[in-house]
Amino acid sequence: MSFYPASFERLTDCLRRLPGVGAKSAQRMAFWFLSLSDAEAEDFAAAIVEAKHSLRRCSVCQNLTDGETCAICASLKRDKSKICVVSDPRDVIALERSREYDGVYHVLHGVISPLRHIGPDDLTVKELLARMDGSVEEVVMATNPDAEGEATAMYLSRLIKPLGVRVTRIAYGVPVGANLEFADDATLFRAMEGRREI
Ligand SMILES: [Zn+2]
Structure with a gap:
């Protein structure tokens, strides 16, 4: 059983898919994301979506x-x-x-x-x-x-x-x-x- 809430698990699961990132780094990154303000976090997420949509x-x-x-x-x-x-x-x-x-x-x-x-x-x-x-x-x-x-x-x-x-x-x-x-x-x-x- 996990010690962490499901949404936190989902975030670490996503981060673990990054190249060269293991379970511990993913967790560290997840905590770092949580330390961001709402606006900073939204900016981060939007950058990924925008790059995905506009790059060809x-x-x-x-x-x-x-x-x-x-x-x-x-x-x-x-x-x-x-x-x-x-x-x-x-x-x-x-x-x-x-x-x-x-x-x-x-x-x-x-x-x-x-x-x-x-x-x-x-x-x-x-x-x-x-x-x-x-x-x-x-x-x-x-x-x-x-x-x-x-x-x-x-x-x-x-x-x-x-x-x-x-x-x-x-x-x-x-x-x-x-x-x-x-x-x-x-x-x-x-x-x-x-x-x-x-
Ligand atoms: Zn060219």
Whole structure:
């Protein structure tokens, strides 16, 4: 039997679903939420609902945005002849931090993984190929340097190269198997600078 009221249990159950949060942290967070004023708590809940309702995929690069196209695709300063392919919206944020890259992106929303039954049709591969309309000169593969990231980069390279587009892979100073998201800015800067044709 639980020591806590049902509504408190419900809150901790929700918080436990957050990545990396265990029972104890969830309880600590629940108490923290209860210490907020009504207005602060409502603001918190509303932020989740609003993000959920307003965020969608950019019609061009599939990155998250709250408009029709994202700020990067809409910018006149970005080189549209260069597309950097990443698996996750968080990788766009990481690469933008390095300030080395001036092209645009394409977010796959995952990688090909036979083990997890994720195939090309589950990703935004079709949308990427649709962008190869003759105006694109280079596609930079920036999926993570693990087995699935490498296999996905090779798969896409085989589809894109025959279209006469240069395909490159970013050079990794990060250890094999590491996540792009967690690489420091200097490493990402060098990785983009030292990309090679594949
Ligand atoms: Zn976009």
